[in-house]
Amino acid sequence: MLLDTPLVGADSPPVDLAAKVARLNVQMRHHSAHDVLRAAVEAVPSLALVSSFGAESVALLHVASQVKKDLSILFIDTQMLFAETLAYQRAVAIKLGLTRIRVIRAADTAMHDPDGRLHQRDTDACCHLRKTAPLQKALAGYDGWITGRKRFQSGTRAALPHFEVEAPGGDIQPRIKVNPLAFWAAQDVTDYITENRLPRHPLVAQGYPSIGCAPCTSRVAPGEDHRSGRWRDQPKDECGIHFVDGKMVRTGERP
Numbered sequence: 001m002l003l004d005t006p007l008v009g010a011d012s013p014p015v016d017l018a019a020k021v022a023r024l025n026v027q028m029r030h031h032s033a034h035d036v037l038r039a040a041v042e043a044v045p046s047l048a049l050v051s052s053f054g055a056e057s058v059a060l061l062h063v064a065s066q067v068k069k070d071l072s073i074l075f076i077d078t079q080m081l082f083a084e085t086l087a088y089q090r091a092v093a094i095k096l097g098l099t100r101i102r103v104i105r106a107a108d109t110a111m112h113d114p115d116g117r118l119h120q121r122d123t124d125a126c127c128h129l130r131k132t133a134p135l136q137k138a139l140a141g142y143d144g145w146i147t148g149r150k151r152f153q154s155g156t157r158a159a160l161p162h163f164e165v166e167a168p169g170g171d172i173q174p175r176i177k178v179n180p181l182a183f184w185a186a187q188d189v190t191d192y193i194t195e196n197r198l199p200r201h202p203l204v205a206q207g208y209p210s211i212g213c214a215p216c217t218s219r220v221a222p223g224e225d226h227r228s229g230r231w232r233d234q235p236k237d238e239c240g241i242h243f244v245d246g247k248m249v250r251t252g253e254r255p
Contacts (some may be wrong), residue, residue: 017165017174024163033060033180036162037067037146040178046074046208047178050135051148054188054211055088058096060148060181065096073101074138074145078130079109080119081212084202095199106134119215125232130213136172144176150184152226186226191242 024043028036031043041046048098048133049071051057064071093101112118112129119126141143151160167174181189201212206212207219210227220229 008162009097017176021163021176025161028162032035033063033184034067036178036180037063040144040146040163040180041068041071044176044178046141047146048074048139048142048144049146050074050076050139052212053085053092053201054078055194055204055209056150057148058092058200059184059189059192060146061096061098062094062192062196062198063180064146065098069097070100071146072142073098074104074135075101076104076131076135078213079105080130081118081217082211082214085211088199088201091199096115102138104128106136110224119213123216123234139175140172142175144178146178146180148181149179150181150186150189152184152186156160229249 020043024039049060051061051073053061053075061073064073075087089101092098106129109129109170113126120130137181149160151158160179162179162182164177164179165174166177184192192198201208201211207221208217208229209220210230211217212230216231218224218229218232
């Protein structure tokens, strides 16, 4: 047992999530991603892993398959993904034996984006419609969620801990966010995928080290930042599904 008391539970009294998360971060600071994920599964009664099935996603999905094969996995299909991503999602699920993948889609795209060009007029609005809103609805039934974010990926992630309290505000209750790969470097991801003989997203070899929706993702030249192909030439490097201090992170600066 990695934790001396549960984080949340039917038999537990109300607890201070911030204090519990701080303790978890101290306990797991030097532990492996597998240990961090095991601690999260023990500590949070209802937990889901959110995956884009993008360039690096297979590493965390493999860790999850070893820790808890039937972990709930949420895959957001924005209906603007690369065809390669959709095929890769199906192939990885079979390869790793993932049995509880739930595909999330926005229900009102025809109303709010009838011509499919909202991303050309307002990328934030498009991300909210196709990713943030459907994900927040899907997460309503969970006490916490797991992400594949890493410190090296962008400025907004430079101080990322293993565990966070996410407090979106409004009617959304605070929940735990878990980042098992927070301290991994880019080479760690590459080495893990290679050592475990995991399938790579087919677009990685074509110059896409970070993969999102097709209209807003471009190739990255040698020497460019890892995520420079996402929303290129715009002051934005996050889609908006992550919150810091109750605000959605959408740009390269912390709100």
